[in-house]
Every structure is written in C-alpha cells, then in structure tokens.
Amino acid sequence: MRWSNVIRGFFMGITEMLPGISSGTLMLLLGIYDQTLVAINELFTKRYKKSLMFLIPLFIGMGIAIVTMSSLINYMLNTHPIITHFFFLGLVIGVIPMMFKLGNYKVEFKTVHYSIIVVVTALLFLMDYFVLEKSDVTSVEMSTTMLMWLFICGFLGASALILPGLSGSVILLMLGAYPILMYSISEFLSFNFTVTPVLVAVGLGIIAGVLLTSRVLHYLLRVYPYLMYALIIGLLAGSVFPIFNGLPSRPTEWVISLIAFVLGLFISYYMSIKNNSDTI
Template sequence: MEWKNIFRGLVMGISDLIPGVSGGTIAVVLGIYDRLLEAISGFFSREWKRYIGFLLPLGMGIGLALLLLSRLIQYLLDEHFMPTQFFFIGLLLGVIPYLVKRADAKHNFTFKHWIVLLIAGALIASMAFTNSDKSGEPMTSLSLLSAVGLFFSGWLASMAMLLPGISGSFILLLLGVYPTAIHALSTLNIPFIAIIGAGVAVGFIVSSKFIRYLLAQFPYMMYAIIIGLILGSTFVIFPGFANNLVTMVISIITFALGLTLTALFSTKNKD
C-alpha cells in the first residue's frame, strides 16, 4: 500500500471541493497524473489487483477530505473568499512552467498548438461571465427525474476532475448541483451522496480510458489544451481586487504560498 497517497488524496479532495480548481491539475502537481489514469483504467481489468495499493489510500484521502473538510471549505469561501481564491490561483499558475517543460513546448508546439491553447483558454475563461451562483438553495428531496439529473451531473463532473484545468465542482456549479452536493457532504445525506457518487464512479471508468488514449495518441495537442484550460480557469476563479489593504496583503501572501507549494511539488517530480 502506498500510504503516502492518503496525503495526496487529501489535497486532491480539497481541490475537488473548490469550484474552478481541478483535481486533475493537483494530480499533475503531485506527479501522479499518469499513474492515476493508468490505475483507474487498469482497476477495471483482469489485473485490477496491481492497482489496489495505489488507488485505495488515494481514495481514502479524497473521501476523508470530502467528508471532513466540506464545512471548512464552505466557511473559507464564505468568510475569506478572496485570500482562498488567490491561493488556488497561485496553485494553478504555478503548474504552467512544469507543464510547458514536460511538453517541451519550445520544440514541439507548432502554430496550431498555440491556437488550440488560446481557444481552450478562452472557452473556459468565458465561463466567468455565466450567472452561476454557488449560494443557491440545495435540493432536499429526491424524485426519479432529480436522481437521474444528479447521476449525470456526477458523471460530467468526474470527467472534469480527471482533466487538468477543468474543475468538477465548477461543472456542478454550472449545472446548479454544487449547493446540493456540498450540503449532502456536510450533512452526510447518504442518498444524495450515493447517487452523485455513482455518477462520478461511472464517469471515471469511461473517461479515464478515453483521456489516456488521447494523451497517448496526441500528447502535444493534449498538453496545449490542458495548459489553455488551466490559464482559462484562473479567470474563472479570479475574485477581483480587495478594497482594503489588509485583505489585499493577505491575498498576496496566499497567492505566493500557492505558487511556492506548486514549485516545490514540481521540482520534486520534474524527473
């Protein structure tokens, strides 16, 4: 068992609670993104035992983060929104040099790669102008129609979780399901958690193989898309600038902390 994956899972779980911050991006920062896709795909094959040691501790960490920290994350977003958002902007921007170096963009990116990068970034950045609001009222009762909607929302969110630069929570936010998901986690509403979780699980099974195939067949184009998605995500979660000096200073500190953490992980995993 790779028990250090519990810590990695905690970090990924925290990021999955934040609209605009991708768990896939955090997996890249932690240096386990390729192994994560391989393990999820391989777990549903005859060689599934090979991947238990990697996935089980990681899943435990993610689950603990979702269950134990959902209220804390909601508190930070409600009471300290700007410093929290700047911290995650630091995390996002800090991974860009690592990805550029990993793709060797200077030698491998052509004009079409840069165009695709800009288009991907613009598409995600445009989501900043949507009217989605994470403070909406959560669902408190289930019907067949709402259950189906929650299941497919979890499916779409899981695809976003695996792709660096797209936040699963932000997809839930766009679909109007984010308040329901956070409320279900913080109150341990088992039926809601089970339905959304089932959608997430099915999405992992399907999308992990597809994303892995794309990375294997079109690696530089996928890196261009991923870098564009990450850059665009920073516009989505950018909270503006504070009106008072104290909040602005704290936000600068949290931004620098995010950059530093990413730099440390990227340096550790650069090989």
C-alpha cells in the first residue's frame, strides 16, 4: 500500500472543496497525474490489486480532508477570501511553465497549439462570466428526478475532477448542484442522514464519470500528447478567472495577498519541477 498517497489525497480533497481549483492540477504538481489515470484504467483488469494499492490511500486522504478541513476552508473563504484566492492563483499559475516545458513548446508547438490555448482560455472566461452565483440551500427535494439529475451533475463534474485546470466545483456551481451538495455534506456530518441519497447519487455519478474520463484522457495523452499539453495549458490559464475573487481594498491586505500569491507561486513551481520528469 502506497501510504504516502494519503498526504497527496489530503491536498486533493482540499482542492475539490474550492470552486476554481482542480484536483487534476494538483496531481500534476505532485507528479502522479499519469499514474492515477493508469491506476483508474486498470481497476477492471488483472492488475486491479496494484491499482487499489495506489488509489485507496488517495481516497482515504481525500476523505480525511473533507471531514477535517471543511470548517477551516469555510472560515478562510468567508473571513479572508481575497488573501486565500491570491494564494491559489499563485498555486495554479506556477504550474504553467512546467506544462510548457513538458510540451517541448519550442519544438512542438505550432499555430494550432497556441490557438487551442487562446480558445480554451476564452471559453473558461465566458464560462466564469455566465456562471450563476451560489445560493443558500436549506432543504433538498428527495425525488427520483432530482436524484437522477444529481447523478448527471456528478458525472459531468467528474470530468473536471480528472482534467487539470477545470474545477469540478465550478461545473457543479454552473449546474446549480454545488450548494445542494455542500448543504448535504454539512447535514450528513451533523448526523442528519436523510441527505444520504443525495450523496449516493452524486457519488455514483462521480465514479462513473471518473472511470470514463480517465480512459479517454489517457488515450488522448498517448496519441495526441502535444495537443493535450496545449489544452491543459489553456485550462490552467482559464482557471484563473473562477479563482480570482477581486482585488484587496486595504494596504495591509495588499501586502498579505501579494505574499500569499508569491508563496503559492513558489510552492507550485518548486513542486512541479521536483515531482515531474520529461512527460506526464
């Protein structure tokens, strides 16, 4: 069992609770992106035991993060939102130089690759521009139609769970499922188990989406690697828009926000260079 993945899963779990941050981005930072795709793809093969040894610690770490860090994250986002988002801006932007390096852009990138970067970045800007604001939820309708819709939302959000730069939380927010899911998690942790069907429906959708998306992405990374590098760079650049939460309003907040941004940038760049070799 690769227990060091518990720590990696812990940080991945934190990112999935933040609209705008992608677990795929963090997997790139930690140098386990390709290994995770391979492990998911081999779950239903003769090598499933090896895959489970890799994935189970990740899931344990993510579960621990959701249970233990949700209150702290809510506190930071509600009390110091600008500073917190500046840190994550640095964290995401710091991955981009590594992706250009892995893509061997000086040799491999042509007009089509740069066009993909621009188009994808623009699409994410438009996606963020038209996204609905999060609304408060105080109850959930437990109908078959609602649960089927939540399954579909989980399925679509799972695509973003695997794809770097695209946050599953943003997809769920656009579909209107994010506040329902956050409310259900909060109620479940408060021992209100009537929301269990919501969590099961979304969870099953996420599992189905991850299994399908991982296969598609793994294939595309092998057959069209440089086009995929360009796509990922565009997704990373475009994810800046949903993460950005406004500018500081006070001199002290400006200083702390810039320090947080530089810290995130340094951590991201250092981790990406340290953990990644010549290819995904």
